[in-house]
Amino acid sequence: MIDRILNSRLAPLLVLAFLVAVIPLVAPSNFYLRVAALVWVFSIAAFGLTILMGYAGQVSLGHAGFLGIGAYSVALGPEYLGLDPLVSLCLGVFVSAAIAWVVGRPILKLRGYYLAIATLGFGMIVSLVLNGESAITGGPDGMQVPRATLFGLKLSGSATWYWVTAGVMLVGAALALNIGNSPTGRALRALHDSEVAAAGTGIDVAARKLNAFVLAAIYAAVAGGLLALMNGLITPDAAGFMNSIELVAMVIIGGLGSVVGAVVGAAFLVVLPQALTSLHDYEQAVLGLLIMVFMIFLPAGIVPTLRRKMTERAA
Incomplete structure (x- = not known):
């Protein structure tokens, strides 16, 4: 029974x-709702990398x-084109x-290291621009x-942005799950195992890889736009190298x-630094140590x- 539930789509x-329903009931203040909202935002960007990676x-x-392109779109659109921020987000x-x-x-x-370096170069170009x-x-x-504003309601406050x-x-999770359970998702997983074997079964390897890359970019842009709208301010750090590494992590x-x-x-990389602020100068060192421990003892990742x-x- 448990196995059937765990394997349910x-x-x-x-x-x-x-x-989502429980957190507002146990959160002692709006600060925790804001932190949770940040978790949801970065989760959206991470969904894209789940599809791609x-x-x-x-x-x-x-x-x-x-993420930076999506974030700056909601600032540049209203400033230079007179667009509504949500319309600007869609444009971004x-x-x-x-x-x-x-x-x-x-x-x-x-492939491999060469692809990683090429994508790193793209991120650096955006950040430099x-x-x-x-x-x-x-x-x-x-x-x-x-x-x-959405339907005449101004989007402000931690509780509003939480929801x-x-x-x-x-919605992003549902789409990612649907893709994973679709023929497209099965084709992408075939690429993950062996591009040569996937091509041998008739899968258009180049097209599938490009589709995954575009989907991941869409997820990141949506997350960036929401982050900028929620904070009311955006800086180039959003497109920085460390942000890319954190998303992969x-x-x-x-x-x-x-x-x-x-x-x-x-949640691990958004909440944990908040919990470690009392350690002051050792915060980053402890966070790095915890990441190492998790990777050593849980190499497949926490959830799997x-x-x-x-x-x-259960068996």
Whole structure:
């Protein structure tokens, strides 16, 4: 019975919906709702890398670049085009997808370390442009982001953004799960195992890899736009190298190919630094040590390891 529940397609989505419903009931203040909203935002970006890395087996070390594009779209659109922030977000998602399609065609011909370095270069270019074009982007100081309105309701406050980001996160999770259980997801997993074997079965390897790359860029752009709208300010750090590494770490720590794992990994890297602030100068060292410990003892990731142990115990 437990095994059947664990293997249900709806199980991950039900778990996430349960968490979304329970957290406001136990959160002692709005500060915790804001932290939870940040977890949902970075989970959305991590879902994209779950598709790209977990399903398709393609590494990206520059995906924060797309997050930065989505984030700056909600600032640049209203400032220079007079667009509504939410319309600007949609435009930013479209631009990110178009750039991913153009950039992905040549760099996805690379493999392994070469692909990782190429994507790293893309992320660095975006970060340098956002920093250098100070007349347009505000440079290192960033830009103010106007408040968005939805059906006449101004989106402000931790509680409001908690439910907005949670709703988008659940939709993103449902889409990622649907892709994973579809013929497209099975084709992507075939690429992950062996591109040569996948090509031998008639799968268009180049097209599938490009599709995964574009989807991951869309997820990152949505997350970036929500982050900027929630904070009311955006800086080039959003597209920085460390942000890209953290996104990859979220997916690996939680469990490659696991949608719930992406949320767990995001929670690990968003919540834990908040809990370690009392350690002051040793905060980053302790965080790094904990990541090493998790990778040594849970190499498959937190969620897949726990799921396997629960299944073995049930059997």
